[in-house]
Amino acid sequence: MTGADLEKQVCLNENCPNYRKRNVGHIIKKGYNAKGNQMFKCKTCGTRFPETKGTVFYNRHLTEKQIILICKLLVEKNGIRAIERIMEIHRDTVSSIIEDLAQHAREVSDFLITNVGLSQIEIDEMWSFVKKSKRKLNKEMLDQTNLVTAGYTLPSNQKQSST
Ligand SMILES: [Zn+2]
Incomplete structure (x- = not known):
C-alpha cells in the first residue's frame, strides 16, 4: 500500500x-x-x-457521514431549510458546510465519486443547485464549482430524451 x-x-x-x-x-x-x-x-x-482524506469532510460540528448526507440531499435539490429540517442541524451550520464544500469543489467531487459512488451527473446537479440556491457564494467558491463542472456536456442522447 x-x-x-x-x-x-x-x-x-x-x-x-x-x-x-x-x-x-x-x-x-x-x-x-x-x-x-x-x-x-x-x-x-x-x-x-x-x-x-477529504479535509472538508472533517468538520468541528459534523461527522463525515453527516456531511456526505448533506451532499446527497443537495443532489436531490433539498435547500438549506429542508436539510435543516431533515437532519436537525442549524441552517447556519448547513450553510457554512455548503460554503466549505464549494470552496473545495474539486476535492469534494473526487471524494463523492470515489468514496461515495455518486456519478458525475449527480455531482453536476449538486453544484448547479448549490449555485442557484446559494447567492452568498463568493467568487472563489463560484470559480471552484465552475472548474469542476466546466467542460462537462450532457451526452446527446440524454439531451434529446423526451419529457
Ligand atoms: Zn498543529
Whole structure:
C-alpha cells in the first residue's frame, strides 16, 4: 500500500499556528489507530489525528457521514431549510458546510465519486443547485464549482430524451 499522502494532511487544531496549512513539513506519520488506519501527528502542536482524506469532510460540528448526507440531499435539490429540517442541524451550520464544500469543489467531487459512488451527473446537479440556491457564494467558491463542472456536456442522447 502506498499509504496516505503526507502532503495532503493538515492539522485541524484551530489553535495551531499551522492550522490547515499544507506542505509545511510539520505533519509526520505516527502509528495506527485501533482500526489500523494510519495516524498522523502535527509536530507544531502535538495533535494526533487520522488521515484527513477529504479535509472538508472533517468538520468541528459534523461527522463525515453527516456531511456526505448533506451532499446527497443537495443532489436531490433539498435547500438549506429542508436539510435543516431533515437532519436537525442549524441552517447556519448547513450553510457554512455548503460554503466549505464549494470552496473545495474539486476535492469534494473526487471524494463523492470515489468514496461515495455518486456519478458525475449527480455531482453536476449538486453544484448547479448549490449555485442557484446559494447567492452568498463568493467568487472563489463560484470559480471552484465552475472548474469542476466546466467542460462537462450532457451526452446527446440524454439531451434529446423526451419529457
Ligand atoms: Zn498543529
